[in-house]
Every structure is written in structure tokens, then in C-alpha cells.
Amino acid sequence: MTGNAFAETVAAQQGATKAEVKKIIDAALSAIADATARDEEVGIAGCGEFKVKQSAARERRPTA
Structure with a gap:
């Protein structure tokens, strides 16, 4: 569903x-x-949690 379709619904x-x-x-x-930029977690019942997650950088795979 696109943003416009969601808004229409x-x-x-x-x-x-x-x-x-x-x-x-x-x-x-x-x-x-804004809240996640301040390292806050945002929880919306029935929707889920929004939070910033730090992860290690990925290694580049060589191309063939």
C-alpha cells in the first residue's frame, strides 16, 4: 500500500x-x-517498537 492509498483509506x-x-x-x-534521533524508543500498541539499532559495518564481497 502506498502512502497515498493509506491516507485515502x-x-x-x-x-x-x-x-x-x-x-x-x-x-x-x-x-x-525526532524521538529515535534522541535515542528514545517509541512503542505503539499493535504496531511495534521503533528504535535505532547500531550494527557492525558489512564487509564488501569481491565481484567475480
Whole structure:
């Protein structure tokens, strides 16, 4: 599902305009990004947890 399709679905379910829903979705994603940038975990019931995970760099495989 694309972002536009998601916004249309939520708008139809909530009786809101697609533009209103897109603003809310953008604000929610921005809040999640801001919190994870501060090394905070964000948990949303039924959706999951968002957190920054540090991982080791991958080694480059030689090309044939």
C-alpha cells in the first residue's frame, strides 16, 4: 500500500479529508524520527517498537 492509498483509506474511515490525514501521518512520523534521533524508543500498541539499532559495518564481497 502506498502512502497515498493509506491516507485515502484512513480519511474514508474517519470522515476526514486526505490532506488532513496526510498532515497527521507526516507529523506522527516526524515525531517518531525526532524521538529515535534522541535515542528514545517509541512503542505503539499493535504496531511495534521503533528504535535505532547500531550494527557492525558489512564487509564488501569481491565481484567475480
